[in-house]
Amino acid sequence: MSTPRHNQGLSRRSFIARAVAAGVAVPTLPALLSACGASDTTSGSASKIPAPNNPVRWPISKKNPPIKSGQQIQAGTTLRIYNYADYLSPKLIKEFEAAHNVTITLSTFNDEDEALTKIASGDLSFDLYFPSYDSLGKMVQADLLRPLNHDYINNIDNLWPQFKNPWYDEGWEYSVPYTVYTTGIAWRTDMVSEDIAQRQNPYDVFWDPKYASNLAVIDDWHTMMGMVLLRNGIDDINTTKASDISLMRKQMMQMLQVTHPKVTITMYNDLPAGQYGLCQMWSGDVVNAVYYLPKGQSPDVLRYWFPSDGKGMVDNDLMVVLAQGKNPVAAHYFINYMLDSKTAARNFGYIGYQPPQRSINPNEIVADGFVPKNLATATVLPRYFVEGSRLLQLPPQADNEYHQIWQEFKAGG
């Protein structure tokens, strides 16, 4: 899955950064050239696909062993972080630099497909990367990660208990969670007169001609396609059944014809700017959309729906240490720093995405000022991870089929 969600901040700068990044990527050739270095990843074993009912404990890499315990960060070194734009508080970065006398360079990517392409080239020497869990298996099997040395990461105890032994990485050998989020529907009450949450099936709005050219869906193949499946009551959003896939394709093409959606990841900017009245949206983005509203516009116009029974899309992102990095010790220290309760809370205040910290009580998130009252539904509850649907890595054949439908959708049908 590529999850190009996290472009937030307190101004429009991230939107500009994203757009500029898109412009920088204009020549397709460099991307093709960089992809040439990927040929040494063919030696993997048969793909293991982790799932809640199929937990996986990954073997410890022989090629890239964990670092030894008891090491200190070498002063004057550089820690290279590879992340989404504005998905990490710059203030926290500066404080870590000052505390450890290191330099942090932050490089950004637009989506995970792009990030994986560049990481697989092996030339970039990034130390720390922020993927979502469904690409973890591929990265482990391609030997792109360095196993974690738990001695450096004692703040793991601050997390929700289920993340101390997640099904996608039992024993958290390679990853720690960074944020949790849901995917739902956001709208503006001044542009959409009805209460979408009251609909029998709120997902139907994306096929309602009343909202033609007034809506957007997330430019992430699996997230958008999963929503089509959920609309039809198919909770298995990783289905490989031919009839489900065929239904999904049919309805996506219908959506194109009926409502002409925008397909984008800049909802956090576009919705506050009034470019459309409703959209599929990540919970963290809608929290941050408040800061993008024009001056004088009340934040009260924003609403977010996620199924109250938790049967929607719920996911989490990770922090992992890349094998290609030159500074794995600093990477371990940084991970521990980000898992510190106070640091995580401050980071939440900047990026809008909730960390799964025990110290942050989901029932008091509104009272604590992290989320405005009208967006209380954007709070991520631990039970969602039991009740909700997770986007999983797909078997190659299904992955190919999903991607082909997405390609057809993006080409305009």
Add this chain to the structure above:
Amino acid sequence: MADRRHGRLTRSNGRAPRLIWPALALPGTVWLVVLFLAPMYVVVAILFGTVDPILRQPVPIWNPVDWDLGQFRYVLDHIIGPDGFFGPALVRTAVYVLVASALCLLIAYPVAYYTARGAGRHRGLLLALLIAPFWISYMMRMLAWINLLQNDGLVNRALSFGGVFDIHVNWLSGHASTVVLGLVYGYVPYMILPLFAGLDRIPAATLEAARDLGANRFETFRRVTWPLSRPAVVVSLLLTCLPMLGDYFTNDLLSAAPQTSMVGNLINNSVLTPGQTGQAGAFVLLVLLISVVPMILYVRSNRLGDEVRS
């Protein structure tokens, strides 16, 4: 002795040009090989290559004997026919580029003509102003339009005369006209400059001769200026059409709707999608083949021009 010396001089005189011309051509040849032929071969090797089974990254195949035509065939099979979902995007691209180029020409020709012929002492200033858009990146100029075209942006406010009329055009939600106008705005400076250079090169004496022989201003333009400026028109059209063919971010920024996807968007999407990078190579080849046609027209028009001059 004298004959021998004379002979040596003759030989050296004859050899010098033979060395000079290849030497002069060397930088261009190196540029062509390093920055065009070699990358093009990489594109082809990826197009006809395979995919890594884990990360689904492209694995190029360098030996043509082992090339796999699957990706190329997939693209061709999906251009026309019941599964031809690439076809509309290709047709759309052609229409957008043709309309945008025609509009560019309509705007650029009079501007270039005035600058070359009628600007007088303000010519330098005007030229500087024409070059000014190049100082700002294309991306920034497009981002400015996003602000202008937003629902409560300046364009809607101007159209509604400050709120007198109720006009709320949603310019940024997938309108073909917005994408075409974005292309026109973005590429018109690239057309003005070569047109200016071409019009400026037309000798004033030719125009004076036409006037002396009784042609009025319109006839002078029709029978002298326009025919002599045609090569510049072709060059300027090429300079704008070719980058427009590969453009994807104008559409991404001003529309982002699949209904306005162009071939550049197909390329971009394929490059960034694991397992589909080879298809991007197929689209690149198609665009290249399509671009060769106007190039041939240009070379032909130049050759005809040379024949007319000689």
